[in-house]
Amino acid sequence: MSFPFYIARRYLFSEKSHNAINIISLISVCGVMVATAALVCALSVMNGFNTIIFSMFGSLDPELKITPRTGKVFNPASEEIQKLRQHPGIAVLSEVLQDNALIRYKDRQVIGTIKGVDEHYRQSTSIDSVLIDGQFILSDEVTGYATLGIGLASALGINAGFMAPLELYAPKRNEQVNLANPSTSFHVEYSYIAGVFRTDQQAYDEAFMLVPLSTTRSLFDYENEVSAIELRLTDKANLSAVKKQIRALLGEEYTVSDRYEQQEVSFRMMQSEKWMIFLILCFILVVALFNMVGSLSMLMIEKQDDIRTLRSMGAGDALIRRIFLLEGWMISASGALIGVVVGLILCLLQQELGLITMGAAGTFVIDNYPVKVEASDIAVILVTVLSIGFLSAWYPVYYLGDRWIKK
Secondary structure, three states, X not given: OOHHHHHHHHHHHOOOOXXXXXXXXXXXXXXXXXXXHHHHHHHHHHHHHHHHXXXXXXXXXXXXXXXXXXXXXXXXXXXXXXXHOOOOOEEEEEEEEEEEEEEEEOOEEEEEEEEEEOOOHHHHOOHHHHEEEEOOOOEOOOOEEEEEEHHHXXXXXXXXXXXXXXXXXXXXXXXXXXXXXXXXXEEEEEEEEEEEEOOOOHHXXXXXXXXXXXXXXXXXXXXXXXXXXXXXXXXXXXXXHHHHHHHHHHHHHEEEEEHHHHOHHHHHHHHHHHHHHHHHHHHHHHHHHHHHHHHHHHHHHHOHHHHHHHHHOOOOHHHHHHHHHHHHHHHHHHHHHXXXXXXXXXXXXXXXXXOOEOOOOOOOOOOEOOOOOOHHHHHHHHHHHXXXXXXXXXXXXXXXXXXXXXX
């Protein structure tokens, strides 16, 4: 054990002649502890929300999605796509064609997103897990079917099993609108209502409709083009490695996106919120560490006799400053370590017992605040708290302590 650390430890735990110094030191430790515990809990709750939202997006978002870098559609019969079908890491490959159209049911009509999917779509996503009414059917021997988001179904006033079909309208490509008879400028398709899904994501629930791929090709006047290819990987496949291999195989003409990249705006916003909360709590931590400035200043005044004794034994200014600097760092380190432990205990209790609820049961998607502790967050919190604590100790020791430490 080094001599400065030994003396700093004695100063931290020994009784002072002025009780106020003990009180201020204790307040400093408690302030750091509370701020650190708040950081652990806040970041863990944000991680929990991110996990919940990611699982919701995962219901209809594929593991990997291939889209053209330019234009809206591409030919799935190209040489690159044919090679892709042979990739050993791909379990399911599903072709989709998506665009906006007018959806009408009797006297109600809305603009929605029509997504045509093939027979492999059920295996590439978790559509069955989000169905709340009816079933997912694309077609039978007679007609095609549609599966709608709950918000879209509500806007149209329909439910699964309604007898009348939906009418889908899309303007004919490369044709001018016939002002004399506008109805001739639109392709029209019909679909019966098979089911309703709910993902609790507005982008899907309010606008999405799943129909057979052949229906969208006829509606939007395409032959065999698709707007995307959605992939589900094998259980043993490494997502990052397969994604890199597919990018190398397809070249620069295609974009390969994982689930985070498919919802990049949403996840970037959530990450921004997470680190804004982190910065706000760091500011509170800085305010809490102001107590340490007063504690160290009063301690240096009280230990004048000790400083003179150390000088007579040959100690220089650097060693004496190091003693008080370590004293301040030990205050912040003690508060940080206790705060992390307290924060982890609170997170564990919330995770197991659900102590803090989000309101009446069934009001939200989940009843209790979700929690997910990540080791990287704990490391960032410790480094941040210790760094701010070091700076808070460095200032009084090297600036305010000149009159008490220097010869």
